[in-house]
Amino acid sequence: MINSSFIAELIQQKENLQIEFVDEYKPLQAMQAICAFLNTDGGWVLFGYNGKELTGIADGIEEKVTEL
Numbered sequence: 001m002i003n004s005s006f007i008a009e010l011i012q013q014k015e016n017l018q019i020e021f022v023d024e025y026k027p028l029q030a031m032q033a034i035c036a037f038l039n040t041d042g043g044w045v046l047f048g049y050n051g052k053e054l055t056g057i058a059d060g061i062e063e064k065v066t067e068l
Contacts, residue, residue, distance in 0.1 A: 010046050011054075018043035023050035 015021055018041065020033050025047050037043040048055055 007046070010044055011049055015051065017041070020045050021049045021051045022047050023055045024048075 010019060013019055018037070020037075020043065022029060022033060022045060030045065030047070033045045037045070
């Protein structure tokens with residue numbers, strides 16, 4: 001299971017070849033991002049973050065991430 005400190009580490013990085021931020025979950029967009037990573041060297045897709053702020057995520061997660 002991925003913990004909030006790992007998510008906080010991802011958020012502090014910028015998008016690159018192995019990290020993509022997606023502000024809201026849309027199945028087609030999610031599949032495209034996942035397939036792109038599968039066709040390269042892998043990576044992380046972080047839903048609920050637009051590169052500037054946390055958006056549309058479960059209650060309580062934002063507090064755990066911002067505390068770190």
